[in-house]
Amino acid sequence: MLEAAGFTNIQVEIKPRSREIIANWKIADSENYAVAAYILAVKPF
Numbered sequence: 001m002l003e004a005a006g007f008t009n010i011q012v013e014i015k016p017r018s019r020e021i022i023a024n025w026k027i028a029d030s031e032n033y034a035v036a037a038y039i040l041a042v043k044p045f
Contacts (some may be wrong), residue, residue, distance in 0.1 A: 008042050033037050
């Protein structure tokens with residue numbers, strides 16, 4: 001999706017405590033299906 005929107009240098013970095021934090025949700029096994037991440041990209045002019 002980001003490439004289709006014209007972004008380059010796309011990086012996705014999973015947050016270190018993501019799994020631990022999501023495991024505290026009240027949804028069973030949610031840490032196996034969701035992740036918190038930093039998404040970085042460049043949109044050229």
